[in-house]
Amino acid sequence: MTSKTTRSILYWAILSPLMVVILFPFGVMFVTAVRPRAELFTYPPTWGFSEFRWENFSEMWVKTNFGGALLNSLYVSISATVVALVLSIPAAYAMSRYRFAGKGAYRTFLLMTQMMSPIVLVLGLFRLMMALGLVNDLNSLVLTYAAFNMAFTIWMLQSYFNSIPRDLEEAAWMDGASHLTSLVRIFLPLAVPAMVVTAIFTFINSWNEFVLALTMMRSSEDFTLPVQIYAQVAGRYQVEWHHVMAATVLATVPVAIVFSWLQRYLIRGMALGAVK
Template sequence: MLKTPATPSIPQVKSRSNLMQSKAFRSLIYWLILSPIVILTLFPYAVMITTALKPPTEVYSNPPTWFGSHLEWGNFAKVWAQGFGQNMLNSIWVTLAATFLALLVSFPAAYSLSRFNHSRRFTGFFRQFLLVTQMVSPIIITVGIFKVIASLKLIDSFTPLILIYATFNIAFCTWMLQSYFNTIPGELEEAAWIDGCSRFQSFTTIFLPLALPATAIAALFSFIYCWNEFVLAFLVLRTPEHATITMRVFSLVGGRYTVEWEQVMAAAVLATIPMVLMFVFLQRQIIRGLAMGSIK
């Protein structure tokens, strides 16, 4: 005879409902506590978006208003017609190339520090060295960087900018990846070797999929640094056709008698779109990496 599944008793149902209510109550309390921080974080973005959609005659209205009489989408068209699309492509190319180059160097470096750990003293010293290099501001060595680039006749070229960005990100990516790689059990690769896999096969089939969350987080931080950097780009690039997106936004403000803030904010909104897409694309890997890091 088939046994019918036992139905939960009334006390069990009540306990489950009480547990769900307590969780909902705690979530509400947490959101109330975090709501001021959320408001302060989102306030600049709200001002940016509403100003970008205002007509030029209503930007300086007194008293100020959140929304204009109508949505002025022409502000985005004006900014785009000034060559903003080319500047965005320049930033995308420089950022992706620098991020890829930084990961290409830091990934095997972090793997070797994690798996070929012959001297703990050397590894600890090297990790501290990588951390100390992040405390040096790029502004301190801008004069030396400019002299080297000028001597090589690479002014107004993307190549030195990509190399500089990658260099400044290699140390951080190596330091962060090596910390995560230490949490991946080496027995998994050893089991693959016993089954007949080579080191390269175990690396690509076993280690690399487990390291994707950490790689996504390292790529995200590198992408943010390269995308938002201004000083080095302003130092290397000269012509408007080679300008990055940060230089274009600066040109809408610096050296002008009157600043058209509706166009500045429209350019800022367009500049944040790739970052939002980057977060959406890597959202699953980022959450997975944070969750695995908290468990381990």
């Protein structure tokens, strides 16, 4: 046996307990989502079930107003991502390419906002949105998500922008390009991958946010997915767990797949700029 094979077996053996615990909730999710309602509370509890009931998903869709919440989540996440990116791209470019007075202070301010969690400010934010008449308005979430994500997006974009050599733009100027031309024809094409990756992570962050959505959205037709699913569980005498799990599967699996596919970029971005 080669040493790499031995090592691989050893490593997988060490990691396997952790992996079991990580994968356990996914198992619970799937097994519950497809079992008949009558088998939810069998005694003794068991993993097994008599039949795959895929209808659970369609029933759930109607009963929990999944479609409405899905649209709300999509609207909020996409809008917040667009707003955050439109504001972050120029800021990240300035941070990456210019020296200017107050740059250090701005960097510190970004770090501070990065650390400020919504929960500490939630009461103040609620009062602010009340004053603006934006409670029960999805746009309140768009604004807050954009603001809370901006430190991350600027950070991430800046670290990628820094890896695009400055002399490419200088070469373009020497070639007779204006600042705008070099930005559009040299810099932006090279920055597209970074912007896509950053956008997707911002989308996922917004998609998963709970506290602000729970607070700002007071009526059920405005709920985003996490709140909608939580509402199926909290304060109910009887919870339709098979529907809840079906909804969780639909709400998490697509995101998890995209995330898994992109996680290496997150690691790279953090290695490039965040931690250093």
